[in-house]
Amino acid sequence: MKAYVFPGQGAQFSGMGKDLYDNSQIARNLFSRSTDILGFDIQKIMFEGTAEELKQTKVTQPAIFLHSTILASCLGDDFKPDMVAGHSLGELSALVANKTLSFEDGLSLVSKRALAMQKACELEPSTMAAILGLEDHLVEKVCSEIPGIVVPANYNCPGQLVISGSVSAIELACEKLKEEGARRALVLPVGGAFHSPLMEPAREELATAIENTAFNEPTCPVYQNINALAVSNPDDIKKNLVLQLTGAVRWTQIMENMIEGGATQIIEVGPGKVLQGLFKKVNRELATESASI
Secondary structure, three states: OEEEEEOOOOOOOOOOOHHHHHHOHHHHHHHHHHHHHHOOOHHHHHHHOOHHHHHOHHHHHHHHHHHHHHHHHHOHHHOOOOEEEEOOOHHHHHHHHOOOOOHHHHHHHHHHHHHHHHHHHOOOOEEEEEEEOOOHHHHHHHHHHOOOOEEEEEEEEOOEEEEEEEHHHHHHHHHHHHHOOOOEEEEOOOOOOOOOHHHHHHHHHHHHHHHOOOOOOOOOOEEOOOOOOEEOOHHHHHHHHHHOOOOOEOHHHHHHHHHHOOOOEEEEOOOOOHHHHHHHHHOOOOEEEEOOO
16 A cells, blocks of 8 residues: 655755756646745745755745645646655645645645744744654653653654753753663754644644635545544544644654555655655665655
């Protein structure tokens, strides 16, 4: 069975999507529509922008979403997923790919999500840190004992977890986790505590937008970040998406559940190969590839 997976923030690069634009009329049409929806020329930034420009959340998130969803559209009849999933922001790309959301509604939600997250980041100094070489339950235990806000945010693969919270709580957690035996505890160059309670203002703002958006019957199940389970009911998909900004990305569990659900081929749709690498850490024998036209 084919599982199509969609990357999140961090995979952006200058020139992303240009090959699609150059080789496909479908891509050119979708890029043109995206400028109207966003109100700025994202195409120009994606094709020619500096790393600094591409790093702004309001640009990064739509750029990765566009690269993924336009590539999926360009695959035409070859795009036949049995299941989909997306890492963080990638979940919205996955929901357009399996027809739960229209391209326009998906992009509009991504833009609102990015702006709401940016705003929430400015309310309190916050960050994230990658913890390597420690079991999940030990990281969870240390986080629960730290004063202030610090929580597991991304379960990326066994032995690799990202924590999220206020700057002071993250720094203290990193010290404690090293004492517990973490191979590395590395503060990441991100502007905020994504997937933590500090995103509550953004979650509330996005919840209203999600509630007012049409969610359709998907063509295949989506394994959602918040519970790592295969979901096909549009109302349930909607509820889970609302919880996503303040909840953890359970990617390790998603990979295990997709494989258990029959996935034999993993196809990453969008920039980079991060998700393929994570799947290989769970099952080295699994066939993985990047989608291309």
